[in-house]
Amino acid sequence: MSERVVVIGVGNPLRGDDGAGPAVVEALRGRVPDGTALVVSDGEPARMLDLWRGGDSVVLVEAIRAWPGRPGQLHTLTAAQAAGRTAGTASTHALGLGECLALAEALGRLPRGLVVHAVEAAGTEIGTGLSEAVRRALPALADRAAASVRQAYESRRRSGERIEQSPDL
């Protein structure tokens, strides 16, 4: 079976800047080839593991906390860099993205390629809407995600693979 390119926006739009991932997924609609799976997830690990197959190329978009913080600053991490980073007090379900990727690795269920694009959050209080800093950074974050999608298709084209054209998940 041919595999897909999957973009997952991780976050909760009801928690301020945690909505950055879902917002990027919205911004990518119409900007990525048909058949690219655009998914929003709350990051719960068991569900996350179901969002990709072994051969997929996965682009994760996530908000992060950083110390010291610089809201709006972008980061790009490999799966290895992200795996095992604990969620700390702000986790949805204690098992965060870091643990999710570590679990996927332990179970042999990491996708073929995975990259994490992240933005440093300013605030995560209950409520909708992104902070000014994250809102300003959003186009650049979406550009990074779109570039990763393009790279995934190009690398597959070079290797002669057929990319499955499927509706969004």
Place this chain on the structure above:
Amino acid sequence: MNDRGTRVLRLDALARVEGEASLHLRVDGGTVTGTRLRIYEPPRFFEAFLTGRGHTEPPDITARICGICPVAYQMSACRAVEDACGVTVDGPLAELRRLLYCGEWIESHTLHIYLLHAPDFLGRADVVELARDQRAAVERGLRTKQTGNAILEQLGGRPIHPVNVRVGGFYRTPAADELRSLAERLRQAREDALETVRWVAAFDFPDAVCDHDLFALRAPGHYAIDSGTPAVMTVHGPGPALREFPLSRFERHVRQGQVPHSTALTATLDDRRYLTGPLARYAINGRWLHPVAAEAARDAGLGEPGTAVCRNPFRSIVVRAVEVVQAVEEALRIIDAYEQPPRPAVEVPPRQGAGVGATEAPRGLLYHRYALAADGTLTEARIVAPTAQNQTAIEEDVRRAVQARLDTPGPAADDEELTHLCERAIRNHDPCISCAAHFLSLTVERA
């Protein structure tokens, strides 16, 4: 550290507990003098969000309170609004709601058993470590959970925060043959769920007894999930062992109060500490377990369902596993008998008044009350979530667990051991502390 002096332990991040919470433990001269669980709890914020919204909106809004138990919020919200409007949803629509709820029980319980709780009993730091040497078990858990997800996706329209639920029923109901593939998955899930019961029943359980009153909905003929009458099983004290009261009188019995250390409310039931959730449900509803689930419970050493009361909070993982079997059997029963109803929902015209609704969320009884204006605008919302109700009981369990350890002869416990013990005692109750933000933590070094 010496147990004779004063010792304060702060757990700012509770590992493998859903959401945000912290614990403050104080030990004076070898005696635990304070356990304060601080919960950051969104239901109270949502009560404010709801005021001024339309009577059709609570199911969608309250579903966002928790990513793991959105259906519980939706179902309690629907029941409360329908109660206020004088509408009863029954027949195939009620059965479909119950099926959706079974999906959530399967998903939520399995998440807790495999990803959060089992590592405690197997001496593993977390599920990642567990997956490295018990890969088949973890895969079994993920497979079972995925079946719960599939029910939510089929009936709810998507796997998280279902969008197909509305006051009065659903936006769309499935044709009977659309549910057939779910039945196939559920038959596999039944085998996996029974294996899960055997797996957890063989764990080594610390000795512990909780003497909280037990509180659950009771629905004779059914193991209560989506409806029932509030029932209390008291441990000591006056009155009959099991008593009921109408849901309309819930807030006369369950009193909430603010404590300084937490933004959440704590609760008492007729001025007594109480516990809601699997242990309470099993004690109060055990006699109505499906025969397959009842046999699994007996084989797992829980005693005769309907008679036995399990008071060891560490064994809650076994009750949860039995409840997964129950939910799978119930889901299969509903699918087997299902015929698509003629309409996806009944009309729920607004009227002035108040209504109450309660259902059994995986973590325990979840109560909603709404007051409506004549045009359906919500003028008041009250949500009493299971975790807030259980807070005092959890604190008492933590106190007892730590005290028992401090009283044990031999080497003194260090902070790391006590921290782990506190977290275990809290995880027994699977508190859902919020559907919070989701982050990686990252330390950045900058010049």
